[in-house]
Amino acid sequence: MSARVGVVLFPGSNCEHDAIEAVEALGGKADIVWHGATSIPGVDAIVLPGGFAHGDYLRPGAIARFSPVMDAVRRFAADGGPVVGICNGFQVLTEAGLLPGALQKNAGLKFLCTTVEVRVDSARSTLTSAASVGDILRIPINHFEGNYTCDPATLAQLRDDECVVLRYVDNPNGSIDDIAGICNKAGNVVGLMPHPERASDPLLGSEDGLVLLRSLLAGGVRR
Amino acid sequence: MSAQFDVLVEVSLRPGIADPQGSTVERALPALGFDGVEGVRVGKAIRFSIEAGDEATARSQVEDLCHRFLTNPVIEDSRVEVTRR
Numbered sequence: 001m002s003a004r005v006g007v008v009l010f011p012g013s014n015c016e017h018d019a020i021e022a023v024e025a026l027g028g029k030a031d032i033v034w035h036g037a038t039s040i041p042g043v044d045a046i047v048l049p050g051g052f053a054h055g056d057y058l059r060p061g062a063i064a065r066f067s068p069v070m071d072a073v074r075r076f077a078a079d080g081g082p083v084v085g086i087c088n089g090f091q092v093l094t095e096a097g098l099l100p101g102a103l104q105k106n107a108g109l110k111f112l113c114t115t116v117e118v119r120v121d122s123a124r125s126t127l128t129s130a131a132s133v134g135d136i137l138r139i140p141i142n143h144f145e146g147n148y149t150c151d152p153a154t155l156a157q158l159r160d161d162e163c164v165v166l167r168y169v170d171n172p173n174g175s176i177d178d179i180a181g182i183c184n185k186a187g188n189v190v191g192l193m194p195h196p197e198r199a200s201d202p203l204l205g206s207e208d209g210l211v212l213l214r215s216l217l218a219g220g221v222r223r
Numbered sequence: 224m225s226a227q228f229d230v231l232v233e234v235s236l237r238p239g240i241a242d243p244q245g246s247t248v249e250r251a252l253p254a255l256g257f258d259g260v261e262g263v264r265v266g267k268a269i270r271f272s273i274e275a276g277d278e279a280t281a282r283s284q285v286e287d288l289c290h291r292f293l294t295n296p297v298i299e300d301s302r303v304e305v306t307r308r
Binding site: 058059062066094095101102104105106108109149150174 | 241243244292293295
């Protein structure tokens with residue numbers, strides 16, 4: 001049985017087809033789930049893709065958090081289901097309170113569109129279970145608000161629980177503790193700024209994102 | 224009897240949260256001949272009106288709205304002005 005992934009489409013999402021393409025290249029199945037859906041039946045994992053959900057109005061993720069689908073995402077996550085937020089999806093997860101902290105404007109006030117190196121610092125999440133701690137992955141970033149921040153107590157908790165899953169080798173955006181991606185305590189909800197789906201084929205310049213997506217398809221923490 | 228109140232919510236980054244937009248504006252000012260300006264912080268202003276029984280009720284509804292939606296309490300503060308119309 002191949003894993004079935006629900007890729008949530010908010011008005012303004014723009015990386016949903018990239019995510020579907022990458023999942024299918026790995027032998028998984030992927031379906032678009034409209035943000036107005038109130039349930040997401042029959043999926044093994046959920047991806048909140050990159051883009052500008054609801055135009056990023058007010059703040060990235062601030063309005064997407066109230067989309068009807070988010071209740072279903074919340075229930076799925078509470079049940080241990082793997083949920084991954086990529087870029088804008090990460091912003092949605094923090095706004096929804098499914099992950100701690102917030103993403104503020106890049107320190108240099110520049111929109112960053114480049115390929116960076118990230119290091120796997122925890123293999124206990126649903127997105128990194130097939131990778132090894134210390135692996136260096138080349139993955140594109142594409143964001144204006146990717147500067148992760150949180151209060152010192154939250155940061156200490158993230159470190160203690162090994163919830164910092166990816167760190168930038170050379171911090172591009174001012175993120176606290178070089179954080180590129182985090183997971184919740186259970187490890188089944190992950191948010192990251194880099195786009196693994198854009199590093200899924202040699203033609204794209206890197207296929208280092210595959211190990212992450214393969215982890216997700218393998219069911220990670222859940223099964 | 225309920226009344227209509229005009230609301231102004233000022234959203235700003237919390238003290239200690241870097242404000243690259245504010246510092247960029249501040250750095251640009253000397254080039255225009257404005258010297259001695261410091262502490263520039265850029266935020267947003269949101270205006271609306273709300274119907275409520277009295278000013279205290281209006282204010283508490285707006286503060287709830289600020290906390291749950293208009294600001295991200297991790298990085299932002301808000302200041303609320305409520306004026307009876």
